[in-house]
């Protein structure tokens with residue numbers, strides 16, 4: 474598919490990330506200006522953002538200091554839910570949980586510590602203006618601000634994703650322009666579903682690199698001759714999936730390329746990449762369809778559809794408490810407690826992470842980080858081979 478070059482009215486992080494993720498989606502959205510049909514996750518995320526914005530703006534308007542009111546948070550949420558016209562008890566409950574956790578995690582809020590909510594910025598970058606809105610900026614001390622971006626993602630980011638996020642780099646530069654006295658900028662993804670703040674900082678070199686990348690990517694969006702579809706795990710949430718021939722073909726199981734000679738490594742790799750992209754899109758579609766069936770299975774024991782019976786089963790996992798387990802094993806084997814611990818005694822990472830998370834509320838964060846580093850230094854690491862593939866420029 475080709476198009477005439479066009480000029481961006483402005484750039485934004487969402488424009489750039491859309492182009493990076495799928496050029497066709499960019500073309501449909503910004504060049505052809507097709508009507509977007511956002512899926513539930515996007516609408517839900519926007520709704521939660523709007524609720525938090527309103528709660529914090531009320532704190533600023535009333536010049537309040539104290540804990541947020543959970544009752545008020547849930548009231549604002551219910552109003553926003555009704556106005557947005559969302560349905561689905563599961564998602565509604567998720568929102569309630571997120572807001573309760575947010576109120577708890579926020580603790581006492583002092584209006585003087587919130588510098589801005591949903592703060593607009595305009596950054597000149599080369600020939601472009603980058604437009605954006607920062608969810609929230611807090612005062613930390615006389616030299617530091619904290620830029621906060623709320624996320625409703627189900628999964629936490631990997632460390633390197635936080636450390637290289639283009640969005641956070643842009644927000645850093647914007648915050649320094651808006652609050653020139655701030656010599657330090659803390660950057661935070663507030664992961665609302667987890668009650669965790671993933672934090673990072675940037676060096677001047679990283680910021681310069683990020684701006685150079687933004688300018689380059691901006692030029693690419695304007696000079697691209699083609700905007701190919703790039704199937705990915707988010708296709709089932711894509712707001713233009715209904716207009717996307719590649720997604721329709723993927724759902725219909727259509728294939729473009731079949732490797733006929735398995736000794737031809739170029740062909741093997743080409744088919745592998747096509748299958749990997751299809752698999753991501755199809756797996757996400759399977760999750761979407763299963764989500765619908767699971768929602769119905771909350772109301773009835775089983776569904777029989779197209780000759781297939783669907784049911785939900787409770788799975789059982791067993792945890793053995795240390796003391797009685799060691800006693801029973803010791804009695805049966807004659808091994809000492811220390812011998813048994815040496816054979817059995819590795820602490821599960823998940824349990825340890827949960828403990829550290831709960832400690833995070835009692836100890837200060839640097840102490841917890843240090844503890845984590847010390848524990849990791851003592852941990853036994855096992856490495857297993859893993860197939861890795863990444864596009865090269």
Ligand code: SF4
Nearest residue numbers: 495498708711717720
């Ligand atoms: S459905 Fe997927 S491939 Fe199609 S436009 Fe959207 S992101 Fe791109």
